[in-house]
Amino acid sequence: MLTGTLVLSLVGLICTGLLLIATRRFHPNDQEVVTLILKELPQTQCAQCGYPGCRPYAQAIASEDAPINRCPPGGDSTIRALANLLGRPALPLDASGGDGIAKVARIRESECIGCTLCLPACPVDAIIGAPQMLHAIIGEACTGCELCIAPCPVDCIDMLPLDQSEVTPAPAALPCIHCGDCIPVCPRQLTPVQLYQQDQSLDVLVSLRLTDCIECGLCDRVCPSNIPLTKTFILAKQRLADRQTAALDAEQTEQRADQHEARLQVQSVTSIPDSSDDLLARLKGEA
Amino acid sequence: MPEALVILLTTIFVNNFVTVQFLGLCPFMGASQKFDSAIGMAAATTFVLTLASAVSYLVQNYVLAPFDLEYLRIIVFIVIIASLVQFAEIVIRATQPLLHSILGVFIPLITTNCAVLGVALMNVHQAVSFVSAVLYGFGAALGFSLLLIMFAAIREQQPDDNIPMAFRGTAINMISAGLLSLAFMGFTGMD
Numbered sequence: 001m002l003t004g005t006l007v008l009s010l011v012g013l014i015c016t017g018l019l020l021i022a023t024r025r026f027h028p029n030d031q032e033v034v035t036l037i038l039k040e041l042p043q044t045q046c047a048q049c050g051y052p053g054c055r056p057y058a059q060a061i062a063s064e065d066a067p068i069n070r071c072p073p074g075g076d077s078t079i080r081a082l083a084n085l086l087g088r089p090a091l092p093l094d095a096s097g098g099d100g101i102a103k104v105a106r107i108r109e110s111e112c113i114g115c116t117l118c119l120p121a122c123p124v125d126a127i128i129g130a131p132q133m134l135h136a137i138i139g140e141a142c143t144g145c146e147l148c149i150a151p152c153p154v155d156c157i158d159m160l161p162l163d164q165s166e167v168t169p170a171p172a173a174l175p176c177i178h179c180g181d182c183i184p185v186c187p188r189q190l191t192p193v194q195l196y197q198q199d200q201s202l203d204v205l206v207s208l209r210l211t212d213c214i215e216c217g218l219c220d221r222v223c224p225s226n227i228p229l230t231k232t233f234i235l236a237k238q239r240l241a242d243r244q245t246a247a248l249d250a251e252q253t254e255q256r257a258d259q260h261e262a263r264l265q266v267q268s269v270t271s272i273p274d275s276s277d278d279l280l281a282r283l284k285g286e287a
Numbered sequence: 288m289p290e291a292l293v294i295l296l297t298t299i300f301v302n303n304f305v306t307v308q309f310l311g312l313c314p315f316m317g318a319s320q321k322f323d324s325a326i327g328m329a330a331a332t333t334f335v336l337t338l339a340s341a342v343s344y345l346v347q348n349y350v351l352a353p354f355d356l357e358y359l360r361i362i363v364f365i366v367i368i369a370s371l372v373q374f375a376e377i378v379i380r381a382t383q384p385l386l387h388s389i390l391g392v393f394i395p396l397i398t399t400n401c402a403v404l405g406v407a408l409m410n411v412h413q414a415v416s417f418v419s420a421v422l423y424g425f426g427a428a429l430g431f432s433l434l435l436i437m438f439a440a441i442r443e444q445q446p447d448d449n450i451p452m453a454f455r456g457t458a459i460n461m462i463s464a465g466l467l468s469l470a471f472m473g474f475t476g477m478d
Binding site: 007 | 320321324346350351354356358359362363366367369370373374377378380381382384385387388389391
């Protein structure tokens, strides 16, 4: 019993000693993993992952404190790259980091001076604008990284909670119920409900004064079925214009063909004699 | 020398620890998701298995047997294996940090890899000399590595395959492992 205890303690002590020596000799090299992860992150330093920047997030990933799907600016491609690097499964994007509210930038239009300084700052090209023109942010493309705020000289960019109505498409159109609500609102006294029903026949549309439509969109607003009436009218006008252009083209082509024909006829009647024969005859005559 | 070859061939093919004796199945399933990490896992296990069989043979024959302490065999072996695994982890963490982060918990889990303890315990009865004990451990490790890498290579092809919905994931892995095991049964008559 005593020898057993002694032997076991001895084995344990030797192993502990060897492990201690090994720990002193080999230092953990965790920083290299952090660097490799950091290379895959987009470096927007946007803190949407809930960490103060890209490096702290990379450290959290390396120590398995954070999942790999917290980077909204990186999106799916970053998640895939990280999953491949670390051999972990690729998860769907989780944009709920930070304070839990997804935000997008919005320009206060009355204050924007059109300086274009925010355009190059945007890592995802979500700001459109030109010098001396009002800039706007594409809500769907904005990742909320806040990188455009610092360069703005007049501080006219706000971070606002993501407005769903700005991103989601309009509700799907339902069938027309012939309620006639669109008739009284039309400023040109048209009957949009009839125009919509006669959508296929261009001649009927012309007789219903389609070309009088000014595309104001008032009928769209009152339609209880959310039918994009103005859009159908614009398309119909486009078809009408196409048909007119085609008719005009055909007419002009026909005219050109007629003129060509007429010119050929004139040539055959008053045929010009061959100049070389004429010259030869004159030379003979002189001789 | 021919004897050494016989031991190696036997442990790698005929008595393969994974497919014939069904030992070390947890890392076989767990660490075979990617080819690269499977090679790392195979190297770590080979290191631990070979050293563990050598040290356990020495401890068994020069410490436990003379003092008549064979009842302490399992606990002493486990202490030795755990220390070796810890040592391997320290080395990998210092030299191959990415591999360390990919393998993660599977490195400490080599401790509970039944193949490691299994080889150490079988050596008590089978090995006739120190060299044969080391060869036995090394051969077992090579067999395990071969299987692990083969299986990882098979699993890397899976995303391209049209696997029925019900068989996706663990189910198809079990079926592949079973087919691999069947193939290795063909070596049985070679003794």
